[in-house]
Amino acid sequence: MGPKIQFWPEKIMNNDVINKGPIRPLLICNLAPESFSELGKSTHVDQLIGRLQRLAALGFNSIDLGAQSTAPRREKIISGEEEKDRFEDMLSGVWKKAPTLLNQFKIISLDTFRIETFNQVAVNLRQKGYTGQLWFNDVSGRFHDVNEKLVLELSSLIGPFTYICCHNRVQSREETPLHWQAPLPSNNEYGPQFDPVQEQQLFFSQALFHFQTLGPLLGSEITVVFDPCFGFAKGLAENEELLLRVEELMKVLILNLKFQSNPQILWGISRKSFLRARVEAQLENRITEDSFSIPKLNMEDLQRYSEYFHWEEIQKLKSWIQRNNYSGLLWWRLHDENLARLFLSFCR
Helix, strand or coil: CCCCCCCCCCCCCCCCCCCCCCEEEEEEEECCCCCCCCCCECCCHHHHHHHHHHHHHHCCCEEEEECCCCCCCCCCCCCHHHHHHHHHHHHHHHHHHCCCCHHHCCEEEEECCCHHHHHHHHHHHHHHCCCCEEEEEECCCCHHHCCHHHHHHHHHHHCCEEEEEECCCCCCHHHHHHHHHCCCCCHHHCCCCCCHHHHHHHHHHHHHHHHHCCHHHECCCEEEEEECCCCCCCCHHHHHHHHHCHHHHHHHHHHCCCCCCCCEEEECCCCCHHHHHHHHHHHHHHHHHHCCCCCCCCHHHHHHHHHHHHHHHHHHHHHHHHHHCCCCEEEEEECCHHHHHHHHHCCC
8 A cells, every 4th residue: 555645734824814805714514415526515403503603613614505405417306396305304303402603604505407496495594593795606507687677676585695606608507407418519609629717707897797787786675696506517628727817807807797897706616526627637646657556536535625626726826906906806615624724814
């Protein structure tokens, strides 16, 4: 057996700037039993309460809750009613057993591709007494549905909210969990060779045009965050190229967020399959070069070791922000609170 691989120092530095600065963490809480990652998974009320208590004790105040897995190769699509029931059962349990816990978080993001689910769960949170910000993390990419009528209806029920506009290529909301089956754009649309950054530019320029039509509702009733949505309807090579060209990608996102005075971007690559592929490739190279054997890693090992590359990529973003005096916010969606604490310690 080869040497033990260890990427992280065992001691995590304390930090007291978790919710300040240009990079802010949005911690994932998975409510779906079919979720691909065990880290952050809470499929029983007591598990969820335990995770929320830990996050609150560490100082985190922003969470992202999801009740439907959208990991690639997952073919099970639960109904809208089942998704709403998962949210309601878990959140009602939290209110009953720990009535003050959810209000320790200033932001609760609801990760769903269904407008009806967001509407019902958000309204119920308000009725229960949640006073923080509510975010609609819409991974479908179907931003055209978020029109003036919908914004006014939602804001009249829950107050001003934030909408996360995610890049995706699915043709309908219900196809979102099967995003990995969505066909890639043909080269003819973009010239002789497909350019993923150019395609992001086209998508978000259309989003810019759409959200500008909301006029005075922007900022007062709805705030928009752009997410390039790594891993959704994208192949391995496309994800890697977007990361390689991070400076171009960030400029595209900021340019098309000019309808808001304070641009906000969401970045989520935590435990993605293309990072796990990097781990496998690196191990194969080491076996070849160093002539020692490493036992086959299971999924949890691959996910854990992929955080090393996650760490590298977020450091690149930090460097870009410092060089370009970025004045907006970069929301960092991730599973591992220790990774967030470690990184933010170095940002002090």
